[in-house]
Amino acid sequence: MKKITKIEYQKKNKDRFNIYLDDSYAFAVDMNVMIKYSLAKNMELDDDFISEILTAEEEMNAYNYAVNLLSRAPKSEKELKMKMQDKGYDVIFIENVIKKLREQRYIDDERYSEMFISSKINTSKDGRRKIKEALYNKGINKEIIDEKLSSVSEEEEIERAFLLAKKKLASMKEEDTRKKTLKLSNYLINKGFEYSTVKKVVSSLLKGDFDEFDQCY
Incomplete structure (x- = not known):
């Protein structure tokens, strides 16, 4: 058995504590881990209990890392898992952290x-x-x-594509209608609009048909 002889705040992080066993520094823990295991001066710990505390600390570290990532920018569950995997966290810790964050609605x-x-x-x-x-x-x-x-209607999609195409058309120097058709259509397709939407919008703007464009797609 080992006895906790000293507990001190870390100077740069008041949410973490340094634990001394038998007058020697042993490990550091998050405040939540210290509260969970009711760590206090003169408390005696066996090796199995110390191992359990250190495992809980590792998982808390993974949790804090995930929360820090989410505080910077929202992420999908898959993105967060990949970030944690890249950081080298144990698969079990990752699954436990993801489950907890899901329950807390930090990821949804x-x-x-x-x-x-x-x-x-x-x-x-x-x-x-x-x-x-x-x-x-x-x-x-x-x-x-x-x-x-499904909440994005076809009318909204067409309107958005039309405004983009109109702005793009104003910056185009080509005089040939065919070149304008191809360039404008490719622009909208690269922006992620469906072919049917592109055809309606470009036809409306250029008052032309799509026979030649159809042959390219």
């Missing part, structure tokens, strides 16, 4: 998807196809993606 793929869609529509002006691909790559469930994107 449905809410994340709503925020992501809103941002891409209002800031990047991306089309539904590009947004859908991005969410899929972030590990969002297909059912969630389809449900959240």
Whole structure:
């Protein structure tokens, strides 16, 4: 058995404590770990109990790392897992932390998807196809993606594509209608709009047909 002979605040982090066993520094713990195990001066610890405390400290470290990442920017569950894996945390710790964060609503793929869609529509002006691909790559469930994107109507999609295309057209120097059609259409497709939307918008702006463009796609 070893006895806790001293507990002190860390100078640079008041939420962490240095633990001394038998007058020698042994380890540091987060405040939550210290409270959980009721660590106090003169408390005696056996090796198994010390091992349990250190395991809890490792998991708390993983939790704090995840919370810090989320405080900087929202992340999907998959993104957070990958960040933690890259940091080298044990798989069991990662799963426990993800479960806890899910219960606390710190991570929520449905809410994340709503925020992501809103941002891409209002800031990047991306089309539904590009947004859908991005969410899929972030590990969002297909059912969630389809449900959240269903709130974006075809009319809204066409209007957004029209405004982008109109602005792009004003900056184009080409005189040839065919070149304008191809360039404008490729621009909208790269922004993530469906072909049917692109065809309607470009035809409306250029008053032309899509025969030549159709042959390219």
